Amino acid sequence: MKALGSKDYSRAIKLLSLALQFPNNSAELSYLVNSSLVTAYFETKQYVKAVEKGRECFKFKPTKSQVPLLSEMLYIFKTIDLVYVVVKNQIQVKI
Numbered sequence: 001m002k003a004l005g006s007k008d009y010s011r012a013i014k015l016l017s018l019a020l021q022f023p024n025n026s027a028e029l030s031y032l033v034n035s036s037l038v039t040a041y042f043e044t045k046q047y048v049k050a051v052e053k054g055r056e057c058f059k060f061k062p063t064k065s066q067v068p069l070l071s072e073m074l075y076i077f078k079t080i081d082l083v084y085v086v087v088k089n090q091i092q093v094k095i
Contacts, residue, residue, distance in 0.1 A: 009040040016040065031060035 041050035
């Protein structure tokens with residue numbers, strides 16, 4: 001996809017989300033679209049959405065090796081969010 005390749009992640013998210021709305025998508029196509037959305041959401045720091053789309057990928061192509069990876073990703077993203085909140089609160093207190 002051009003938008004993803006050119007790192008226009010906002011546009012990629014819009015187009016890929018539209019692609020998921022088409023009826024009768026094959027499991028393979030749904031997997032590829034969701035996988036691309038994982039990348040786009042990750043690159044735009046929308047980590048929770050990236051994990052959600054990763055779970056969608058898992059539905060279409062389940063493998064045992066993905067379970068620990070998804071759990072680890074979710075833990076990392078929650079930690080990042082927690083650090084962000086703490087830093088943001090410290091900045092607000094100092095202002």
